[in-house]
Amino acid sequence: MALEEVFSHFTRRDWEEESPDGTVRLAVVGVGGFARQRALPAIAEGRYCETTALVSGSPDRTRTVAESFDVPRVLDYVEFLAGDHADTYDAVYVATPNAIHGEYAVAAAERGAHVICEKPLETTRERAVGIVDACEAADVTLMTAYRLQTEPTIRRARELVRSDVIGDIVQVHGGFSHPLLEGTGPDTWRLDPGLAGGGALVDLGVYPLNTIRFVLEDDPAGVYATTHSSGPPFDAVDEHVAFQLEFANVAxxxxxxxxxxxxxSQLELVGTEGKIHVESPFGGVVPQEMVVESGDVRMEYTGPRVDEVREEFDYFGYCVLTDTEPEPDGKDGLVDLEVIEAAYESADTGCRVELE
Structure with missing residues (x-):
């Protein structure tokens, strides 16, 4: 594959093979900061989904949000679980704290609604299996909300790796840091292990973990990890984490x-014949900057930003409308939870943990 070929159609939607009619009506379950600031605008700007209901623990306050996005209905959690107005949506986007993903995803699936669920699927792999099983039993689409799998820079990186442009992958470096307390207070649910299932690894480390698996199209055979917390308010979860993934192909x-x-944030893939560097892939808005070195050739791409959240919801809607299985399905989410649990085991024991 010539580099010019990749760069000339950089933002193409290679997954969009047809133009289905209609839209998927979404109920957004959990109207927190990300849902308000990123998800709802992205759905409104997209092509294949529309928001027809908001589900919130504070329905009175949420009505202002509903009005600003022209959403016709607001439900509280009790009404949603009871199935009230289930005929007003075809699918749900679960954006609640991690520990209650399963409750709302399973309830939706049992009523025949498709599910797109924020990562991680649940706080443990065992609990997440319940979501996967419920969606399979109901024959509805389940997608784990890994938006970077629909983001053009990451998809182009996978194409380059597939085409051996940089040879065999030997090393990958991925990192994501974010000053959590600058945007929230110390009482945020992300610092409650019962609600979050972990700390920096679960909330941030899952991005390089899943993205690397996606780009390499491979799952790790082993993991070694260390964690550290300096004290309150991070004393109950991992404040910092470092983990090494080992793949069967020696990468x-x-x-x-x-x-x-x-x-x-950063992602770099080093191969036997070159390397790929993606600038700031995990920070929420990828700047569409990539540097590729292949032998003696070095090329840089810089293009207009693409809203990966919009791409994510359009991809989900497209999959539902065309009866296509999404790549970041429920089983993809289960693998990440298996790796996360093994990483925590490694951090506790100080030993490498093998993965099936």
Whole structure:
């Protein structure tokens, strides 16, 4: 594959093979900051989904949000679980704290609604299996909300790796840090292990973990991890984490994540014949900057930003409308939880943990 071919159609939607009619009506379950600031605008700007209901623990306050996005209905959690107005949506987007993903995803699936659920699917792999089983039993689409799998820069990186442009992958470096307390207070649910299932690894480290698996199209055979917390308010979860993934093809991936460091993210893949560097892939808005070295050739791409959240919801809607299985399905989410649990085991024991 010539580099010019990749760069000339950089933002193409290679997954969009047809133009289905209609839209998927979405109920957004959990109207927190990300849902208000990123998801709802992205759905409104997209092509294949529309928001027809909001589900919130504070329906009176949520009505203002509903009005600003022209959403016709607001439900509380009790009404949603009871199935009230279930005929007004075809699918749900679950954006609640991690520990209650399963409750709302399973309830939706049992009523025949498709599900797009924020990562991680649940706080443990065992609990997430309940979501996967419920969606399979109901024959509805389940997508784990890994938006970077629909983001053009990451998809182009996978194409380059597939085409051996940089040879065999030997090393991958991925990192994501974000000063959590700058945007929230110390009472945020992300610092409650019962609600979050973990700390920096679960909330931030899952981005390089899943993205590396996606780009390499492979799952790790082993993991070694260390965690550190300096004290309150991070004493109940991992404030910082470093983990190494080992793949059967001899590639290794070194990853870091932090709740208490300058905002930064990076992804670099080093092969036997070159390397790929993606600028700031995990920070929420990928700047569409990539540097590729292949032998003696070095090329840089810089293009207009693409809203990966819009791409994510359009991809989900497209999959539902065309009866296509999404790549970041429920089983993809289960693998990440298996790796996360093994990483925590490694951090506790100080030993490498093998993965099936």
């Amino acid at each position: 290794t991936a070194s990853c870091t994540a932090s709740f208490d460091a300058h905002a930064s």
